[in-house]
């Protein structure tokens with residue numbers, strides 16, 4: 001499933017209208033009907049008061065259609081047009097005239113004072129937000145500004161038409177104010193902004209409605225658009241497990257990390273790998289961490305790396321026989337120390353072409369060793385959170401967050417790496433290839449150790465013969481879904497990294 005921005009959606013609408021020959025007014029009729037279907041499917045109480053707040057663009061036009069049809073279904077619905085009637089044009093005007101020709105009632109801001117509108121909003125059970133759609137730009141201006149404030153303070157259930165008014169379709173930015181929707185019925189495809197910046201906090205539950213823009217054609221003409229990771233994508237891309245397999249079939253991976261301050265981090269990675277199907281996992285940790293590590297994960301194999309002060313001695317990596325491993329994960333709990341980058345130097349010189357996953361403090365050292373990544377024959381995967389990405393690029397976290405898709409794409413292209421840019425909605429970027437956006441994620445993951453679990457899952461799927469892209473897509477989705485499911489059972493507050501690991505089988509078992 002693709003996600004698009006303002007221009008992508010406008011181009012598809014235009015294509016449908018001009019090339020396919022379906023008039024814009026028909027698309028608008030379909031859009032309004034989709035809103036009606038959403039109401040019909042959930043609200044059967046005809047006495048519930050529905051207030052439709054409409055703007056003067058095409059989003060408002062969808063609102064006129066929806067109000068007309070809800071009236072026909074016998075609902076207690078009221079239309080309020082916010083801008084002046086004279087400003088209507090195009091398809092929105094067409095449908096406004098249809099509405100008026102039917103003799104249906106409406107009010108406008110011009111015919112009512114602010115208190116009256118406030119009381120209509122307060123009395124509504126359902127508010128349909130058809131004020132501004134994907135055409136939203138800049139800072140919210142009046143008359144919408146004060147209306148949005150009133151709606152957000154009301155107790156009504158808010159259903160947004162296409163996108164909550166005030167949310168930017170391309171960037172997910174809310175400048176000052178936007179409708180906080182309980183549900184968004186979006187047309188053709190989800191908007192990029194649903195999964196960027198403020199977007200996830202404003203859209204509520206969302207669903208896609210088919211308005212006869214031919215999506216198959218959309219797919220052909222939009223190959224460069226980001227894709228949303230769906231359950232179906234993950235099911236298709238999960239490594240298969242032949243029943244006549246043995247432990248060698250599912251690969252041997254190694255996790256290198258840990259220090260005296262960060263004992264658990266590499267253990268979480270190895271545990272996650274072990275609980276998601278890897279054949280064998282070796283933990284290479286400082287020798288002083290061995291006893292506690294082995295007591296927590298006796299199933300792993302161990303390499304005791306010599307300590308230097310409170311961290312791994314980089315030279316000790318020279319003794320690892322890297323050819324034994326199908327993939328390498330490095331970084332969890334490594335800590336930051338002088339000349340720590342030597343670890344990457346040794347790693348890249350000793351590995352042939354196996355996939356290397358660099359996480360956590362491994363990324364801290366990477367900035368000075370990016371040339372090694374480019375020269376390396378095999379795939380390199382980096383898993384930065386926004387702070388780590390900012391450090392790699394020597395910019396601010398705000399610059400990363402306001403530009404997540406572009407930053408990930410540019411970095412992947414420039415350095416030839418797979419980038420998993422973590423966040424509330426994580427992004428997977430394949431060098432010179434696809435972009436995937438994860439629609440799942442939970443604040444239960446905002447806890448030390450969550451990222452280590454994710455690294456272990458990526459390692460695990462690569463060892464089970466997934467391509468780096470497949471492994472990243474599956475791991476990112478399962479990690480977030482496991483947290484969502486566990487948070488439902490354990491509360492938002494109590495999901496530990498071990499609980500996420502325990503949640504993985506629940507999600508895997510439900511995969512269809």
Ligand SMILES: NC(=O)C1=CN([C@@H]2O[C@H](COP(=O)(O)OP(=O)(O)OC[C@H]3O[C@@H](n4cnc5c(N)ncnc54)[C@H](OP(=O)(O)O)[C@@H]3O)[C@@H](O)[C@H]2O)[C@@H](O)CC1
Nearest residue numbers: 013027028057058059132133134135136137139140141162
């Ligand atoms: N294309 C099609 O065929 C179909 C499109 N469809 C629907 O159309 C929607 C896109 O329609 P669109 O392009 O007309 O823009 P739309 O979202 O109504 O916004 C424009 C209005 O918003 C206003 N406005 C903007 N920024 C503002 C601000 N900061 N503060 C205040 N006001 C602001 C702007 O005001 P103006 O700048 O003119 O003063 C103008 O009035 C799309 O989301 C979907 O719902 C469906 O019917 C299917 C067929």
Ligand SMILES: Nc1ncnc2c1ncn2[C@@H]1O[C@H](COP(=O)(O)OP(=O)(O)O)[C@@H](O)[C@H]1O
Nearest residue numbers: 422423424441442443445446448449450451452
């Ligand atoms: N509020 C949140 N919503 C969704 N995902 C989150 C949230 N907070 C953290 N995460 C996820 O949890 C993981 C945290 O990784 P990271 O910051 O590297 O943690 P650590 O290194 O401590 O394990 C990432 O996958 C990130 O996407």
Ligand SMILES: [K+]
Nearest residue numbers: 129132163165
């Ligand atoms: K809207």
